[in-house]
Amino acid sequence: MVDKVEHSYLETRGLSLHIAHVGKGELGAVLFIHGFPEIWYSWRHQMNAVAKAGFKAIAPDLRSYGLSTQPSETEKTTWEDLVADLLAILNFLSISKEPGRAEADFGRFDVKRLIRTIYILFSRCEIPIAEEGQEIMDLADPSTPLPQWFTEEDLNAYVAPYEKSGFHFPLQMPYRTLYRGTGIADPKIEVPVLLIMGEKD
Incomplete structure (x- = not known):
């Protein structure tokens, strides 16, 4: 039932980001992030199920995808830019910043x-x-x-x-x-390494 999904546009950092969202969010929010070559629509079934369960389901079109606009210098886009876009979307939708x-x-x-x-x-x-x-x-x-x-x-x-x-x-x-960049180009361990880990670890 895609008809329940609302569509909003956020103007941020020279871009217009399209955001599909549904649900009141009594239990919190779930952010769905598509991959290539998908758009927000990829998540339509999951969004309705999550909203029905009491969450606010949010699925943006990432910059340059779907109904979102392209930055002027697409080749300079970094992961940090994508994260900043997602944070801006959460702020725009007034998603609270409670502890994890x-x-x-x-x-x-x-x-x-x-x-x-x-x-x-x-x-x-x-x-x-x-x-x-x-x-x-x-x-x-x-x-x-x-x-x-x-x-x-x-x-x-x-x-x-x-x-x-x-x-x-x-x-x-x-x-x-955990995944924040270290600024080290092509890190390489130059000594022999042995990793031992339990099967059920």
Whole structure:
């Protein structure tokens, strides 16, 4: 049912960006980003399903695609430009900048309980998966003992500094900046490297 979809245009940085959106967004927003050679229309079915589930579904035509205009120097467009366009769209649609899901989930607990819970949950062979409407931190029973290899003394060594500094920055760095450019052209490791990782990691 594409007829429910609204269409808006945002004038930003010399461009006119076309935005398709539907839903009230009681549960938040979902941003759909198309690839080549697609346009917002690629997401029409998913948008209606997401809106029906209580989210605001947003699907722009990226610059130079569909009904959005082209920058004067297309060849100079960077990933940072595309991200800036998306942020401008979210601002235009008044999408709130609340903390991410991890920050909201972790922020409910004091530092000691948070670190204890992380080591209890993620030291198992099978990592638990939260169901819809659940948060990962709710899956741990606070009375579960720490793993044998992680003592109360170890726990306190982690807790003490975070009780002073808090978790706000560590939750965002490097997790939130994982793909930010380093400015290093063609980085190459010149020494032998061995990567070992568990199959269920």
